[in-house]
Amino acid sequence: MSNNILTQNDIQHVDYKDVDLLKQFINPHGRIVGRGKSGLTAKQQRAVEAAIKRARFMGLLPFIQK
Amino acid sequence: MADDAVIEMNETDAPETALRIYEVGYHINPDTKEEDLDKVVSTLREAIEKTSGSFIAEGAPSLMKLTYPISLREGEKSVEYDRGYFGWIKFEAPIAAAQTIEAFLKQNKSFFRFLLFQTVREDTRAKMKAPQLREVKRTDVIKQAPRRVEEVSAPVSEEDLEKALQDITTE
Numbered sequence: 401m402s403n404n405i406l407t408q409n410d411i412q413h414v415d416y417k418d419v420d421l422l423k424q425f426i427n428p429h430g431r432i433v434g435r436g437k438s439g440l441t442a443k444q445q446r447a448v449e450a451a452i453k454r455a456r457f458m459g460l461l462p463f464i465q466k
Numbered sequence: 467m468a469d470d471a472v473i474e475m476n477e478t479d480a481p482e483t484a485l486r487i488y489e490v491g492y493h494i495n496p497d498t499k500e501e502d503l504d505k506v507v508s509t510l511r512e513a514i515e516k517t518s519g520s521f522i523a524e525g526a527p528s529l530m531k532l533t534y535p536i537s538l539r540e541g542e543k544s545v546e547y548d549r550g551y552f553g554w555i556k557f558e559a560p561i562a563a564a565q566t567i568e569a570f571l572k573q574n575k576s577f578f579r580f581l582l583f584q585t586v587r588e589d590t591r592a593k594m595k596a597p598q599l600r601e602v603k604r605t606d607v608i609k610q611a612p613r614r615v616e617e618v619s620a621p622v623s624e625e626d627l628e629k630a631l632q633d634i635t636t637e
Contacts, residue, residue: 413590417491417525417554421592458491458552458581459532
């Protein structure tokens with residue numbers, strides 16, 4: 401069983417407003433986790449990265465966390 | 467060959483009037499009164515309607531804390547915002563409209579931060595499934611221990627008791 405959260409929950413689109421979902425793809429410092437850890441496909445990883453960067457710009461997610 | 471045809475079609479199909487789906491997310495100045503929020507949002511809506519855009523979905527602005535303070539220069543002094551009324555609008559508009567709306571948001575001081583990008587018509591919000599509990603098949607069956615039937619003892623006379631005690635001690 402893969403640990404791909406998006407496939408498991410049948411999520412086709414990643415929205416920058418879904419902060420709780422996106423928080424699962426950042427580490428405690430606020431950095432985006434790599435594919436090795438996230439278990440996403442390349443396409444999904446790109447979508448998640450774009451969404452996280454949008455959320456950061458809008459102040460919904462931190463750029464860095466202490 | 468087939469790919470060439472598709473590219474050609476797209477090129478001819480993309481004049482300035484071709485429609486695209488856009489989403490705009492914005493933060494309204496937290497000093498704005500709650501009753502004035504509708505007014506501020508309606509100015510944005512008017513700007514979209516002016517470009518012959520049609521609305522698809524909308525999220526009403528609600529006050530939220532930002533994860534980092536956003537500082538802006540307003541004239542001589544800089545202002546720091548640690549919260550804002552966050553809202554969003556998804557709409558369909560011609561390609562040329564995006565620039566117009568962006569220019570409108572830039573010059574409007576009520577929106578201290580905004581984001582405009584192309585998206586899809588479908589609802590993009592994730593609907594997380596409730597975590598399903600894994601069914602575990604039991605292989606070990608716990609057998610119930612046989613219940614002890616409590617003996618109901620009748621009142622014992624002192625003689626019997628002493629006799630029983632003597633039996634134990636003599637052994």
